[in-house]
Amino acid sequence: MSSQVINRSALIEKTVFLRTNFKVMGVSKKVSNTVLSNGTVLSTDVKAKLLRVQKTLLESKELDAIKSADGAMRNWLYNICLPYDMGILLLSRELLDTVTDRLDAFTDERAGLVRTFVDAYPQLCIDARGQLENLASELHLSVELLYNPADYPSVDRVAALFGFEYQYFSFSIPDGLREEIRETETAKAQAKIEMAIEGITSALRESFLELVDHLKSALEPTADGKKKRLYATTVTNLQDFLDTFKARNVTNDAQLDALVAEVQSIIKPGVSSDILKKDESFASDVHRRMSDVSADLTKLVEVVPGRKFRTE
Numbered sequence: 535m536s537s538q539v540i541n542r543s544a545l546i547e548k549t550v551f552l553r554t555n556f557k558v559m560g561v562s563k564k565v566s567n568t569v570l571s572n573g574t575v576l577s578t579d580v581k582a583k584l585l586r587v588q589k590t591l592l593e594s595k596e597l598d599a600i601k602s603a604d605g606a607m608r609n610w611l612y613n614i615c616l617p618y619d620m621g622i623l624l625l626s627r628e629l630l631d632t633v634t635d636r637l638d639a640f641t642d643e644r645a646g647l648v649r650t651f652v653d654a655y656p657q658l659c660i661d662a663r664g665q666l667e668n669l670a671s672e673l674h675l676s677v678e679l680l681y682n683p684a685d686y687p688s689v690d691r692v693a694a695l696f697g698f699e700y701q702y703f704s705f706s707i708p709d710g711l712r713e714e715i716r717e718t719e720t721a722k723a724q725a726k727i728e729m730a731i732e733g734i735t736s737a738l739r740e741s742f743l744e745l746v747d748h749l750k751s752a753l754e755p756t757a758d759g760k761k762k763r764l765y766a767t768t769v770t771n772l773q774d775f776l777d778t779f780k781a782r783n784v785t786n787d788a789q790l791d792a793l794v795a796e797v798q799s800i801i802k803p804g805v806s807s808d809i810l811k812k813d814e815s816f817a818s819d820v821h822r823r824m825s826d827v828s829a830d831l832t833k834l835v836e837v838v839p840g841r842k843f844r845t846e
Contacts (some may be wrong), residue, residue: 703840
């Protein structure tokens, strides 16, 4: 049995697929190109054909809070899961409980943010109408070109425009397929898994290099010899990677595992940005060792077609 087959089997046994769906109300809408030929906005039909005008239906800090929470959740998932396909992530089974707890908590948090938005929605619609009417007046346009009550769903409907769902599923080939179809689908799935193995290896190496380089750079003085600002997240983000690496190393990357172990011997749980700021001797030693690890990591990072990575 080849090592590739072993890798494929190991990957399937160690992971599950995760699909998430974030639904949010859209707040932009196309405006009739009629506005391009009104007043002094634009004067030629050619420009009107080449350009498209959109309006913002409403501005809302409550909606921004929902989008910000969604972005933070996506980033957290990208950092703890592994790449697989568009809209689908791989998750180590060892992290299943941790991720499920976080997703369930986020579901409740997001529901609260949506309720806050829905409560504010009637006044937001009133404010939006006033803003669009004023804009129409400034541009010497008919109000109807910018404001349409039909663009704003009722309060009863608006909550249904939001939602968050997640689903776990495992790798399988459907039963009941004809033998030749099953062989074809199996070959396609295996090829995809092999690409995933390559992608996971590259992604973990690149992510680790980026974090190590970030800390190394932060500990280097500026051109005039002054200390750079060291953010707490520069250390905590690296520690988060170290904490979850064993579970995420589903491809058994022994070379990366050795470098991670080396960094773990330096950046222990008690190490913080404050300690590095106060202890110059320790910070200097960390910088030296991060430089050595960075050099070794750079050799591991391969240029894969379709992927781009820049070191600092």
